[in-house]
Amino acid sequence: MARTSRAEIWNAVHDERRALIDDLAVLETDQWHKASSCPGWDVHDVLAHLVDTARTTRLGFVRQLVAARFDFDRANAAGIEREKSPRPEHTLDAFRAVRSHTATPPAALATRLVEAFVHGEDIRRPLTIRGNYPPELVAHALAHQVRTSVKIGGGKEIAQGCHLVASDTGFDHGDGPEVRGPAIALLLAVSGRPVRTDDIAGPGVLHLLPRQGT
Incomplete structure (x- = not known):
């Protein structure tokens, strides 16, 4: 496989965020509460998680993990609670605001692609929306x-x-x-x-x- 540059990765992540925003902008109210393919999370939860991770810096990740007593599931749950607005369209507005961010937890940059593509499908497949990924x-x-x-x-x-x-x-x-x-x-x-x-x-x-x- 050809080497993938940092710029290519972030361009793909930003493109996927933009495409997901377009897909979510037309959802009906009940669709936001549909179970996603990520166990225990509905569509709105997954979006809130994506907002949280788009904001999370390396130092912020460490602080959040310490606060969660090094429990990744607890840290993710806290992030969703922090970013999930009572109205899904407001959470979507927050996602629009972070669409071009390049913050990342302390992990391989490829994890940003994994998150964008897998969580994109976590949302799209239950809603029968077809994704288009490079x-x-x-x-x-x-x-x-x-x-x-x-x-x-x-x-x-x-x-x-x-x-x-x-x-x-x-x-x-x-x-x-x-x-x-x-x-x-x-x-x-x-x-x-x-x-x-x-x-x-x-x-x-x-x-x-x-x-x-x-």
Whole structure:
């Protein structure tokens, strides 16, 4: 895979934020409360989380984690509570205000792509909105996920023992029974998200999907 520059990553993140804003601007009231693909969060919760992470600097992340007693789930919940307005359209306004921010927690920059693409699909798929993601940058996010432990938000253990092949890029990873599909579907699968039966195929699917609860 070709090296991806910092500028390319941030441009993709900003483009995805803009596209998500456009998609969310036309939601009906009840759609905001629809369960997302991120367990325990509805569509409004995911948006509030995206606002929070767009504001979070490296130092701010450390402070938030200390306040949450080093519990990532508690820190995320506090971030949602902090950024979730009583009216979803106000949370969306806040997201517009941070669309071009380049703040990031102390993690690999590829995590900004993972967050943008996976959370974008967390929102879009339950609402039957079709996302349009740059395959090569999705593959970059996927490459990060398969190298990173589930314990810190990756999907290494889920992907282990499978041969992942992206049908829309040159991404090819691992040994074992093959799982083939678009890079976005593979990214969702190794990130523990549900995928449609027509998204991925191959003998490795039987090995990959049962591990998503790892």
